[in-house]
Every structure is written in structure tokens, then in C-alpha cells.
Amino acid sequence: MKLKTSVPGQYLGYGLQPTRLCFHLMNEASGSKISLEHLDDVAIHHKSGTVILEQSKSALSGNPASNKSADLWKALSNWAELPRSLFDSVDLFRYYVTPFKSGDLVRELNEAKDVGKAATLLKRFKTKSFKGAPGIGAEPLIAKFLAAGDPVCLKVIERFELLSENDPLETIRGKLAALLPEENLDRFCEAAIGMAKAEVEGLIRKGKVPLIETGGFRKKLRAFIRKYDFSNLLAPTTSAPADHQISDILARQPTFVQQLSAIDPSSRLMAIAVSDFLRATADKVTWADAGSILETSLDELDESLVRHHRLTADELSDTHAELEAALRGRQLYRRCTELQLPLEGRTLPAYFVSGEYNCLADDRRLGWHPNYLSLFPSRSP
Template sequence: MSTKSAKHSAVGPYLGFGIQTVRLCARLLTEPRSATVYVEHDDDVSVHYENGTTLLEQTKRKAGNPLTDWSADLWKTIHNWLEDHGPISTGPASKLCLFVTPVHPPGPWAQALLAAKTASDIATLVADIQKGMTSARKKSPTYPFVKRFLDATSEEQLALAVRFQLICQAEPTEMIRELYAPSVSALLLDKIVAYALGEAKHRTDRLLELGKPGGINAGDFQDLIRLFVQSINLPAYFDFDSAPPPVDEINAALSSKPVFIRQLELIDVGKNQQLNAVSDYLRTVANKTKWGAEGILLPQSLDEWDANLLSRHAAICEGFEATHGHLDEVKRGAAIYAECRKLSVALQGKTVPDHFTHGCFNEFSDGKQIGWHPNFNDLLD
């Protein structure tokens, strides 16, 4: 049995989505990529695996405890599994899951069913149920459901018990949130959860409207959400609020003669511009470090940006080679540097400040990915 307490309260009931949609989405994001997850097909939610087996899940959202010994919710669920998917012992159902929210303590019979692993365990449970079968109980609405379990064969009773799982959670979206919490900022979690739930509902609703089973491939859905996370992880929520570094820090960095400063010296860039270059470089590094610490910056997320800047630099160099070949190499390098400083390049749709573009060029220069002087590699060596 799994029980989870909420660490976060979503705005509204599960961000405005029903419990079946939440569980559909959670299964889509956690099941094997080859699995297909359905809603309202052969159960509230079901998973069909590549090997032909299935997981059937009933969902219960109850203020009262649906796990007490004489709970109609508990026994109706068991009744439905036996009636609609029997015989359990030879059918394709490999797991029978009851999802309950909020968290409720299971009664003795539910606990015994979860713990049963042998025919002896089942016999003890059946005897205990029969012992409590008073005439008053036989008149209760729950009795027909309990009787269906008692009338089942011992093999089917044991097969049901072995496959039976119980998940209790105070906040159903927590399972989804836990998938992304370690790698994205808290600002993004609600957006990711809302998008995932919306896509799960939209896609299954569309299938059901067309008269088709509401099933989605787990791998395709996981890819969809991953692309969404990558697309929003930088543009809307990263910032460039780092202040210029202290003067003594800039001077110390300049005195250490990093490679990008040596590159500027090769083209006779003055002291003031060198100080600005150090400031831009340090601020850029601080921005990237901050995004990484906050979980905003995903691995590889700046690859396209880097490739764009490197391509622009190469194009400018080729253009100056063709049109300014009469300039000596120092002046040509200075002109290329000045031209690159004019560039305004969007980072995944977001306008960036000049210091970030300049700082990134200085990062490339520091790593010798680019140079301003045509013979920078030979001269630096």
C-alpha cells in the first residue's frame, strides 16, 4: 500500500481537473514507454502493457473512509473486478489498483486482502467476513458486493488478493510534481502539471468524441511533456538581474590575464573596454550559475543559442575578409569585435541584455572557440 501526504496544495481541485484525468496523466508519465493508458475503457483508468497484461485502476475521491470493512466503495470495486474481468486467476489483469484520495486508513479486511499471499490467508479472511455476516448486514446495500467475493472460488479470491494494490494520496497531483521538482524551479511546476493534465484530457476527450477508445501511448506523451518543459524552462522565467561585479573583483580578474583578455590585447582594445569585457563575462557566468542552482537551466538548453552566436561570428569574419581585406589584421580583428558587440540575438524568444551577448562571446573567446585576430591561435600560443 502506498500513502502520500500533500506537500503542495494545487489551486482549485487538482488545478481544475477530475480525479480520473489526474490518474490518467500520472500513469502516462510513469508507465513504460511501450504501454498504452486508457480512461473509461475497461476501468476508470487502465494500462495495457506490451506483453498483453493489464493494470486496472478504480479511483475514489471520498470525504468518508471508503476502506472500512463494510464500505460499499471497497466491495463494489472488488465486485466489478470479479464480474467484469473474471476469472481473475486466468485473465490478463496483472494488477488491480484502488486509488483513494484523501488518505484514509484501511480497515482490517482491506489490510488482510492486501497482505494475503496464500490460500490459508484467504481462508482466514473469508472466515472472518462470514463471522461478521449478521442478518442486519445481509440487508445492507453492501451485502451483494461482499457476497460476490465470498461466492468466488478460492483460486480467484487468492488471485485477486495477490494482484490487489492500494494507493492513498492526499494530493493526487503530487506524483506528477515529484517527477519534475528535482529539475525545475517551483515557478514552473504548476505550469507543467496544468499542461500535462490539459493535454491528457484533451487528447482522450477527442478520441472518445470520435467513438474511439480513450488510449494514449505513454512514450509519445512523455516526449510531448518533455518538449514542453524544455520550451518554457528558459524564456519566461530566467532573468538577468545580476548587478555588475564590484570594481576590485573586475580588476582582479583583469590582472589574472584570462584568455579572452589576451585576445582583446591582440587587437589593441583599450583598458576601459577590457574592464567592460570582464564585467560582462562575470555577469554572464553568474546568470548561468544562478539558473543552474534554481533548476531553471536544463542541460543542453543553450546549445541552439551558442550555435547561433558562433554562426554569426563566422559570417561576420567571412564578410570582413571579403570586404575589408585591405585592413591590417589588428584593425580587422577590432572591427569584427565591434560588429559582434552590436548583435542582438533572442534566446528562445526572449530578448537578452547586451552584457549577456557580450559575455557569451567572451566565454567563446576564453575557450578559444573563436578569436578576433585572424591568427589568434598562433599568437596566443
């Protein structure tokens, strides 16, 4: 049995069986095939010829894992009535329940992996006290199961597996988490489930067996991820700040604002600079905390920005030495903040480089006025 702690319910937007189909397509070895509503709700067909049959039950109301659950006994009796050729090829009869539910009987069934434990359970099933009154509750389904005979019933019990978890999407997210940023997982989960569902429905419409090969599905999914790579764009984490937030920064006069003031900027340029500074600062923290970027990548970006600043300042000192200091500083600022660079090969929001330049100015690693080194001495040794 498997217990998950995440919240239930999101899978309802996709359908439980397509969600389980998608998970198995991502989880099973290449060469295996997964079917939907063919041999069972979902079935795993191994290259060796053996299969795993899975009954998938939603437990948002009621408990399909309770001792006398009609769902449970219907699954057991259906498995016991399988054609002999199919029955003998089954490695596991899996009973999947979500959100997490359990019961004394399913726990005992799950643990009855040898003939002795299975026989003890089967003996109890035959008692009148267990079956209950004829025709009442689960009794007809229990009788149907027992009618298959002891050898079959024992094998169903021995091969029974209970799997219960709170959120069936979590296992799919786990498969994608190593490849994609956290903020993109749900979008790709939805896409992967949709692809699995569409493919199997296409087979059904064509009158073909609804059977999908795992390796082929994963190849298509990888191609989809490459084509629609949401992770290639580092998305903004905040909207533009309000006017009062900008006014508050200007009133506090942090170093980057003082550096800009030294080159007599327009009020509009100053407001844009403060906005870019605030948004870039928020983005860096959020992206790093979410694992969307490596912090060392920001250091590499900063080195590139500082290098560009030095080269541009040197060029302007050669070509525009006659300009007054403030005007030369504004030209330097514009030339630097118009630069667009990627971060880890991903496109940055338009404001980010400008914001990061102001972060560097705030740390006195660079400046805009030709004499910024004397006006704003660096804190670095």
C-alpha cells in the same frame, strides 16, 4: 503499497482520474488500452484480454483506506457484483488513494495473496463484531459484498491491491524527467494530462467507448513535445540587475571592467557589459545545477568564442591597423559580443554571449586592447 514523500495537492488542478489515465497511457506497454469511467474509474485493458480495474480516491479529507470506510466497502461490493465474464478477466482490483493513507484492513487485504489468508479475512468479515449493527455505517455495504458468495469474495480479496502515494503527478514527472529539463516538467505534465482528458472527452461526445491506445497516445505526445519544445530555449534565470548592483561591480573594478576601461568605452556600453556579465554568470550556475546543460558544453562554447575573438582581432589588425588602440579594441568588443551561438543546439538569451565574453576577459583568456597580453598578463601557465 507505495509511499511517496512529495507534497500533495497539485493534481487537484487536473482531476484525479484524468491524471491516473495519463499515467497509465505513459506507463503501460504499447498495444494496451486505457479507459476512463467505463469499466471502472480507470481500467487497463491488456492485449491478452485481461484487465486491471482501478478505483481512484482523493484523501485530502477523511481516510478512504480506513477499516470501515464507505468508499472502500463500496469498491469491494461493486467489484463483487461485476458480470461474470468481466469478473473472470480481472487480474487486479486496484484501490488507489492519494495523498498517502493506510489502515490495518487494507494492509491485510493487500497481503492476502493466497486462499488461506483470503479465507481468514473473509471469515472475520462475517462476524457480527466486524459487521456492526444492521443498517449502521458500512454494514450495508459489507453485507452487499458478502452476498456475492464466498468464491467471488475470495477472488476479490486475493486480487486486491492497495496503491497509495502523496503526489500522483510525481509518477508522470518521472516518465518525462529523462527527456526534459526539470524546469519544463510541470508544463509538459499539464499538457500530457490535458491531451489525455481531451481525447477521452472527444470519444464520449462522439458516443464512442472512452478507450485510448497507449502507443497512439505516446506518439501524439512525442509530436507535441517536438512542436512545443520549451527545452529548445535556455530561459534566463534572472532579470536585469539594478543600477546599484552595476555600480557596485564598477566600484570593485574586477578584471573584465579593467579590460573594458582600457578601451575607453561609453558609460552605457560599460553598464550593459556589467549587466550581461552578471546575468550570464547566474545563468551558468543555475543551468548547470538544474542539469539543464552539461558543464562540458560551456567549455566547448568558450573555445568557439575564443577562436572567434582571435580571428576577429587578426582581421582588424590587417584592415584597421591605423586606428588608435582604444578604438580598435571597441570595434573588436562589438564584433565579438554581437555574435550569437547556440548552446547544445538551444537558443541562448541575447545577452549571454556578451556576458560570457566578459567572463573570459575576467579570466584573462582574451582581451580587447591590442596590447591586452602585456596590460593584463594571463594567469594561465
